[in-house]
Amino acid sequence: EAEVAQSPRYKITEKSQAVAFWCDPISGHATLYWYRQILGQGPELLVQFQDESVVDDSQLPKDRFSAERLKGVDSTLKIQPAELGDSAMYLCASSLAPGTPNSPLHFGNGTRLTVT
């Protein structure tokens, strides 16, 4: 079964440094999502792409976070500078289309970020 690929699996960085996460969605999935999951909480949407366009980044801290999906396929999420409160699991998900469970989200295994 096709999977969403994410790298790296784990990242430890010092505060004020820059970090980047990469995601390769399932082939053919036009919608791509980045979620942040703090330990003990459910995932929260950071940004949603439809092809190469951002359709929802209302919860993305834009002073330090950026996301791109230049060719409408893979995507990169960047944090600069990292803060202690950014320690979390960063999950990427993809779906054929947004907004319905007939097109469910498929999640990758995430990147566990620790900021020291």
Place this chain on the structure above:
Amino acid sequence: QKEVEQDPGPLSVPEGAIVSLNCTYSNSAFQYFMWYRQYSRKGPELLMYTYSSGNKEDGRFTAQVDKSSKYISLFIRDSQPSDSATYLCAMIEYGNKLVFGAGTILRVKS
């Protein structure tokens, strides 16, 4: 008040028990209701989804929705140690973003 409330547990049961996991929500516009299972160090995987009030069964799993009470449940029959995971409820308005509960940690003891 959060849009979706879910007891974080942990819930510990013996193997073979019937498990009941629940969520309440406040947004009456939610139309689709889903349950995801998340094993440790893994991403969530979709277990079941339902649209209308009532029950939906899939093997040992039954999803129940009561829109009038804004309450959803997931029942697991004959629970197995392999069911030990975090169970996340999630809800969506058509065309809008998915909203997750905090997740309930389930431990099934052999």
